[in-house]
Amino acid sequence: MDTHRKPPRRILIIEGHPDPSPQRLCHGLAEAYREGAREAGHTLRTLILGDLDIPLLNSRAAWEGPAPQIVEACQQDLLWAQHVVVIYPLWLGDVPAVLKAFIEQVFRPGFAFDPKRKATGGQLKGRSARLVVTMGMPGWLYFSWFSAHSLRIFRRNVLQFVGIGPVRNTVFGMVEGASAEKRRVWLDEMTRLGRLGV
Template identity: 85%
Template sequence: MDTLRKPPRRILIIEGHPDPSPQRLCHALAEAYREGAREAGHTLRTLILGDLDIPLLTSRSDWESPAPEIVEICQQDLLWAEHVVVIYPLWLGDVPAVLKAFLEQVLRPDFAFDPKRTAKGGLLKGRSARLVVTMGMPGWVYFSWFGAHSLRSLSRNVFQFVGFGPVKTTVFGMVEGASLGRRRVWLDKMSRLGRLGL
């Protein structure tokens, strides 16, 4: 039984795998989190990026122009949320292109941060985040050998920059060919995080 149960929260889950197939581990992790969060009474919304048509930004003027309708809808979900959970696979040492495109589109000036830097910190203060990444290598190798640079950059240079805090991370390594027992441990962990709203 969880003794650290928090009051119900508004939680946005962002599934950052480009393939929306329910067979993907990222989807299973998201579903486990959702189940735990529902049990605890949290209110949930989900964005499955593989199902969304997020256009690429190709110029500064695009970035500074009014956002497309689909991006505005995603921005409203971010404003609604008190806590954001981003789940994605590590691809070529970084986030998949669809997640990068999403963040570039949604975290625009005057929405996520003050381009003139007159406001201290980002404009999305009051929200926390958890970044969940899956990978083929062992997690300790990612941290000790590669320095977890992309995860740390996503945390510091994106989420903390626009005001999120705290930003917690969870790493699941050696996912290729993982046993059913090991996957069960991961899913149970996500379910518990969901119940706690963390």
């Protein structure tokens, strides 16, 4: 467990819930993290994917070609950041479609990795990340029965592939119908992580 504060960092928070409503738990978790990070003096930027019009990729040519302007802006935020926090709900065992579209558009060849390199070792080294996932099932079941499949793929096949690391994760399970007390515990944990900048 991290017990000390890190020097102020540039932190990018990506809210991956397709519904940008402030009533969503993912938004509350992001706000709690922001609150702690501000208290500790970290510099913040936020991308709320539900508010962005990220186009879907439909061909390899589009993936390898020039990025749309909105994608370039997201890439600049990623380059600016020293630490990236991605918060999203588990939907059908995976990330929501809006987050998948963001990943495919932003982590392009030439930007996130060199397509001519045979070995992995991306171009976004020097950044760390935290994945925060909410889900209806118990967290222990997601890890033990489902082997945290989509979380592991996101961490290994995307973030670590492009050089981001370490990548930590936080999972909040049984979110449907959770008591106010339980939600308060989760929010307090996010505030603590925000203060630490991890």
